[in-house]
Amino acid sequence: xxxxxxxxxxxxxxxxxxxxxxxxxxxxxxxxxxxxxxxxxxxxxxxxxxxxxxxxxxxxxxxxxxxxxxxxxxxxxxxxxxxxxxxxxxxxxxxxxxxxxxxxxxxxxxxxxxxxx
Amino acid sequence: xxxxxxxxxxxxxxxxxxxxxxxxxxxxxxxxxxxxxxxxxxxxxxxxxxxxxxxxxxxxxxxxxxxxxxxxxxxxxxxxxxxxxxxxxxxxxxxxxxxxxxxxxxxxxxx
Numbered sequence: 001x002x003x004x005x006x007x008x009x010x011x012x013x014x015x016x017x018x019x020x021x022x023x024x025x026x027x028x029x030x031x032x033x034x035x036x037x038x039x040x041x042x043x044x045x046x047x048x049x050x051x052x053x054x055x056x057x058x059x060x061x062x063x064x065x066x067x068x069x070x071x072x073x074x075x076x077x078x079x080x081x082x083x084x085x086x087x088x089x090x091x092x093x094x095x096x097x098x099x100x101x102x103x104x105x106x107x108x109x110x111x112x113x114x115x116x117x
Numbered sequence: 118x119x120x121x122x123x124x125x126x127x128x129x130x131x132x133x134x135x136x137x138x139x140x141x142x143x144x145x146x147x148x149x150x151x152x153x154x155x156x157x158x159x160x161x162x163x164x165x166x167x168x169x170x171x172x173x174x175x176x177x178x179x180x181x182x183x184x185x186x187x188x189x190x191x192x193x194x195x196x197x198x199x200x201x202x203x204x205x206x207x208x209x210x211x212x213x214x215x216x217x218x219x220x221x222x223x224x225x226x227x228x
Contacts, residue, residue, distance in 0.1 A: 004160075006160070032214065034215060034216070036218075043204070043218045043219060043220050043221060044155075044161070044218040045218075046215055046216075046217055046218075049215055091158070093160050093161070095161075095216070097214065102168075103149050103166065103168070103208075104208070104214055105163070106151070106163065106216055107163065108153075108160035108161045108162070108163075109160050110159060110160045111158070111159065111160045113158070
């Protein structure tokens with residue numbers, strides 16, 4: 001159980017275009033979803049926290065107008081990178097969380113490799 | 118958020134136990150310790166988590182000191198496929214229960 005599907009796994013886009021990444025929890029309803037970005041040889045950096053039906057909360061330094069997050073249902077969150085530039089090329093990873101006993105379970109997607117040319 | 122400190126890298130012989138330490142001296146009483154690992158170009162994989170008692174599952178054991186200021190992840194019989202970056206994370210109980218990743222430990226299992 002607890003599977004998170006992320007799509008697409010790889011995408012190449014031209015500078016100036018927008019790219020949408022989907023994150024779905026397949027067998028559970030996620031109370032919260034998180035979006036991370038990872039540059040080569042670095043750790044995951046949290047970008048934003050997303051709750052169904054409400055606006056996302058962005059970490060300091062992350063441009064909310066550039067990285068649009070929509071969380072329309074308890075099983076789907078999307079990240080849209082708008083007007084992409086080469087410096088946005090990165091590995092984007094989502095995570096979905098649910099209550100698990102007295103704590104929480106966090107399941108990660110397999111990631112999306114974005115290359116902006 | 119409680120910060121964690123891990124060694125940058127460790128080596129382990131195949132078949133031996135891998136013991137990965139983590140310091141989290143500023144952890145508060147209701148914050149959990151989570152361990153994940155990441156193999157190159159994949160999403161992080163859950164290993165184990167705990168509050169104050171030692172925990173064991175099919176992948177690993179988690180030993181948390183009595184004062185909760187440090188913990189050790191134990192992979193009982195490391196294989197080459199356990200080569201990965203291992204992250205020790207203290208889950209924030211404020212600001213949306215988010216997981217904030219540190220630098221992690223690169224574990225190299227060698228034959």
